[in-house]
Amino acid sequence: MFAVYAAAPNADSPLDSLTVGERPDPEVPEGWVAVKVGAASLNMHDLWTLRGVGIKPEQFPMILGCDGAGTLEDGTDVVIHSVIGDPAWRGDETLDPRRTLLTEKYQGTMADTVVVPARNAVPRPTGLSAAQAAVMGTAWLTAYRMLFTKSGLQPGQTMLVQGASGGVSTALVQLGRAAGMRVWVTGRSEEKRALAEKLGAHATFESGARLPERVDAVFESVGKATWGHSMRSVRPGGAIICCGSTSGPDANADLQRLFFLQIRVEGSTMGTRDELANLLQFVANAGIDPEIGLELPMSEATEGFRAMLEGNTAGKIVFTH
Structure with a gap:
């Protein structure tokens, strides 16, 4: 074959x-x-x-x-x-x-x-x-689990997606928008930020830019290049959900900020069969393309x-x- x-x-x-x-x-x-x-x-x-x-x-x-x-x-x-x-x-x-x-x-x-x-x-x-x-089976399932199983976000809260154009990132933007989140995204280029806005991001920022306010959760797949910005961007008591480290794992953990602001850091890998079935139905029901x-x-x-x-x-x- x-x-x-x-x-x-x-x-x-x-x-x-x-x-x-x-x-x-x-x-x-x-x-x-x-x-x-x-x-x-x-x-x-x-x-x-x-x-x-x-x-x-x-x-x-x-x-x-x-x-x-x-x-x-x-x-x-x-x-x-x-x-x-x-x-x-x-x-x-x-x-x-x-x-x-x-x-x-x-x-x-x-x-x-x-x-x-x-x-x-x-x-x-x-x-x-x-x-x-x-x-759906890898990138979108990873994004679904990060957002709906791991983050604890409620509709109306603000999420930051680090990196604008990869498969997990674009899925997070589309799922977050459909679920009623306020979606912010960082991107290295104007072209990548424009794509995020086209997909439903409410605001986009250059990589590492200071945000107007701290967010309820950050979705992290980049690692070393963005970790410090993720730690600075999340509110006290907020969460960072991490599914990868494409720029390398050698990130500064910033433990003082972690414990003093009681930031929750959680890893997330792929998803279950039931989560995939739910994801497929959610995408179909919401009319997501x-x-x-x-x-x-x-x-x-x-x-x-x-x-x-x-x-x-x-x-x-x-x-x-």
Whole structure:
């Protein structure tokens, strides 16, 4: 079958490992289902896989793609939940120490067919296209959990999103606006700030700018480059919800401010199957049009990977069949 895959780990030149070609058709274990893929979206995780991060060398070649949407054999439209846990685990699967993501142990979604546990094929609500649904499983699910499970924000409160144009950031802007928050965003360029405003941000600011007032919660995925600003921007008793550190983890914790202002710092990783189902229904009910910055045929995946590697993102990058 056709697939986009990492042939081998390449830490220094990840695109040299990217291959568009043929892979064997997958077998379907008992309790799993085959999904005919209609669309798959690109995540930073895929570049890490190409570099060999989070995957053992003997697991290559690995079909890329955590996220996707497609169709079961009976015609049911589904969205892929990429967190695969221990079948014996009960509760929040993001806390399962044996959990894994597609592309770490199991082959991913950038192919004609992907095979997942039956519970990981979540019905797709009417009103969401395959391309729209394909962006939900990682970036949008991460944003949903940060906002609705972790932050404790109420409609009418003010949230700050650090970084204006990535997949999680654009999802946070659109979800926050739809949920009735006052949404503020920082961005490095006028173009990125304009995108945030187009998606519903009430105000945008240059990176590191002093804000008119402190916010109720900051949503942080950048790390070292923005952490100090996040700590200065949140009100006493407010929260910083962190899902990543794309600029590096070497952040100044600013512990005096942390304890004196009683700031709550909470980590957030991906989301559960139930959160994905709720997210899909919320997006459909609210009529949200997820921001897709670049849509390409899967055969032209290299162009999308290059855009992400060079930081030329404006929403999600989606590959379609």
